[in-house]
Amino acid sequence: MELPTQKLIHTFGALADLGQEITDSSDMSEMLLTSLRLLLGAQGIRRGAIFEYLTEEGFLRLVAARGVASGFLDTLNLDDSGKQAFLDRGLMALFPEYVTSVKARLPDSLAYFTEIGSSFGIQLLIPMTVRGELVGVVLLGAKATDQRFSDEECEIIFSMARHIGVGIHTHRLLEQVAQRAEENRRLYEDLRTIYRDTVRAFAAAIDIKDKYTQGHSERVGKYSEIIARELGWTEEEVEGIAIAGYLHDIGKLVVERDIINAPYRIDAKASNELNRHPAAGFEILSPIHHPYTDIPLMAKYHHERLDGRGYPEGLTGDQIPEGAKIVSLADSFDAMTTDRPYRRRRSLEDVIQDFRDNAGKQFAPDVVIALCRALLKELNGESKERRILRLLGKNYFEPETIIPLLKELIAELNSEVTAAASTAD
Numbered sequence: 001m002e003l004p005t006q007k008l009i010h011t012f013g014a015l016a017d018l019g020q021e022i023t024d025s026s027d028m029s030e031m032l033l034t035s036l037r038l039l040l041g042a043q044g045i046r047r048g049a050i051f052e053y054l055t056e057e058g059f060l061r062l063v064a065a066r067g068v069a070s071g072f073l074d075t076l077n078l079d080d081s082g083k084q085a086f087l088d089r090g091l092m093a094l095f096p097e098y099v100t101s102v103k104a105r106l107p108d109s110l111a112y113f114t115e116i117g118s119s120f121g122i123q124l125l126i127p128m129t130v131r132g133e134l135v136g137v138v139l140l141g142a143k144a145t146d147q148r149f150s151d152e153e154c155e156i157i158f159s160m161a162r163h164i165g166v167g168i169h170t171h172r173l174l175e176q177v178a179q180r181a182e183e184n185r186r187l188y189e190d191l192r193t194i195y196r197d198t199v200r201a202f203a204a205a206i207d208i209k210d211k212y213t214q215g216h217s218e219r220v221g222k223y224s225e226i227i228a229r230e231l232g233w234t235e236e237e238v239e240g241i242a243i244a245g246y247l248h249d250i251g252k253l254v255v256e257r258d259i260i261n262a263p264y265r266i267d268a269k270a271s272n273e274l275n276r277h278p279a280a281g282f283e284i285l286s287p288i289h290h291p292y293t294d295i296p297l298m299a300k301y302h303h304e305r306l307d308g309r310g311y312p313e314g315l316t317g318d319q320i321p322e323g324a325k326i327v328s329l330a331d332s333f334d335a336m337t338t339d340r341p342y343r344r345r346r347s348l349e350d351v352i353q354d355f356r357d358n359a360g361k362q363f364a365p366d367v368v369i370a371l372c373r374a375l376l377k378e379l380n381g382e383s384k385e386r387r388i389l390r391l392l393g394k395n396y397f398e399p400e401t402i403i404p405l406l407k408e409l410i411a412e413l414n415s416e417v418t419a420a421a422s423t424a425d
Contacts (some may be wrong), residue, residue, distance in 0.1 A: 009324035012172055028171040030233035035164045039138070040066060043153060043158070048122055050078060052168060053134045061135055067141065068120050076116075080085040081109040086134050091158045094221070099149045124149070126158055135168045139324035196243070206253060219391055221245030223330035223371070226387055230370040231326075240292025241323050247295060248302045248327050249279030252256060268409065268418045279312045280304050294323055299382025305362045325364040329371060332363070339390055348397040352405045356412070365413045374414075376406045401403040 032050050040048050047067030051060035074413040078086075085107045092106055093099045094117035106113065106125075109173040114123060116139075138161045143149065149157070203217035224245035228238045255277055282300035290296075301324035304310035306317055320328075336351045346354075355372070359365045377383040379399050 028168070029063065031167055031171070033066075034137075035167065036064045036066050039157070039160045039164070040140075043140075043149075043157060044144045045140050045142070046144055049122075049139045050136060050164065051139070052136045053078065055133075056125075063136075066274065068084070072120055073116065075170075080108065081107075083134055085109050086137065087129060087132070091154050091161075092124065092125040092127075094125065095123050097148075099154060100151055106386050116422055122249060124154075124157070126161040126166065128161050130165050130169040133169075135165045135172075141243065162397065192291070199243050199246045202250060206249050216338070217246050219334045219338075220248055220330045222328065222391060223333055224326050227326045227330060227367060227370045227376050228323075230374045236292070240290075240295065241298070241326055243292055244295045244323055245288070245327050245330055247281070247285060248283050248299050248331060249277060249281065250299060251279065252279030253284070254280045275303070282363055285372065287373035294321055297321050297329050298323040302331055304328070306364060307361045310362075320364075322364075323368050329363050329367045337396070346401055348392075349405065352402070356409055359413055360416065366415050369410055369413050369417070372406045372410050376403065376410070379403050379406070 001394050017307045036048055036050055039045070049065040050063050051066055051070065053060055058078060061071070062074050065072060089107075092110075094106060096272050098128075110125070113122075113125060115162045117127075121141045122139045123142055124138075124140040126140070127134060128138060128203045137158075140157065142358050200218065203221065205219050207214045221242045222245070225238055225242035228241040232242065252274075255274055278300050282296045285296040285299055288296075299313060300312070301310075301320055304313065304320045304324060304326075305328075306320065308314050308316040322330060333351065336346045336354065337348070339345050352372075355363065355368045359368045374383070374387050378386045379402065
């Protein structure tokens with residue numbers, strides 16, 4: 001008997017809705033419940049259930065049910081012969097008298113489903129297979145009209161069950177992809193942590209060689225990170241510049257300890273030897289595959305100046321990488337605000353004046369503005385981290401004296417940067 005036109009249209013609508021639900025839903029439980037409701041509604045069936053087959057565990061697990069009595073089984077064991085029977089057959093009628101023609105007969109390995117059917121009003125079993133693998137089973141009860149299922153209705157039911165099986169299979173694949181992505185993310189984070197720890201170990205090794213500047217490399221890394229973040233760099237770029245700060249003095253590993261630890265201002269010969277360290281740092285870092293670009297160049301050029309009076313190459317202006325300009329200021333800021341063997345640290349008022357005198361000559365104005373702005377935010381309470389203040393230490397300066405100086409310098413440099421940009425245009 002052919003399906004009435006109205007029912008045929010309703011069935012096709014249900015198939016379309018089922019496909020949409022399987023495609024759109026990210027929650028497998030929700031998808032299965034909705035799919036079961038659509039299947040039962042399309043065929044006017046009183047009750048039904050969907051079981052997912054767990055390959056490793058070797059049993060069927062209930063994942064969706066509607067209209068079945070309380071006490072319905074949560075799991076069903078399925079041995080290899082039972083699994084193979086599902087793979088070999090399509091729709092199976094527990095009670096053939098409820099279908100218009102005899103469907104696949106129930107094998108002995110699945111005979112216990114007959115008892116389940118009698119207890120809970122289940123009449124049809126439909127295995128869901130995808131690419132030759134069993135993904136689950138749909139169990140259906142009688143039609144609300146108590147009429148037999150026609151062959152056409154059985155075909156539609158089997159087709160809808162296949163749709164649901166594809167949905168289960170797709171969700172499994174997505175879960176596997178998500179799990180692997182999470183594993184890869186964790187592995188990547190572990191590698192990044194190892195890399196950062198290795199960098200800090202190198203920084204500690206550098207600073208241990210210079211007993212007067214222990215902690216210098218780590219502070220330069222932190223200052224560089226603060227400046228870059230204030231300049232609006234991305235998190236990956238910020239992390240890269242922090243690493244560059246940690247490693248900027250790695251070339252000092254090839255400089256004689258006596259020169260590094262001299263408790264006085266060194267002579268020209270020793271100064272030339274010390275000035276080898278940026279280029280040496282570049283040679284040490286270049287063969288290493290860093291996750292962040294230009295780290296060797298930042299080490300090489302962190303003693304260059306905008307006016308060309310720096311070393312090792314005497315670069316000027318835009319020839320100097322932006323990252324090297326940041327590390328240069330961070331390096332000088334830490335040198336000026338910490339004690340050295342031949343001098344005490346300078347007052348913060350003097351440091352701000354040095355920024356005013358050397359912005360545009362030694363230091364990039366926008367980089368100076370970023371550091372001053374970050375410090376001002378901490379003093380004004382706009383930044384709760386107070387990272388610069390912790391690095392500088394307590395009782396180093398009076399905030400009420402420094403705040404107006406910072407505001408004045410930031411305003412001056414902003415005007416100069418704006419004027420320079422207008423001239424360039």
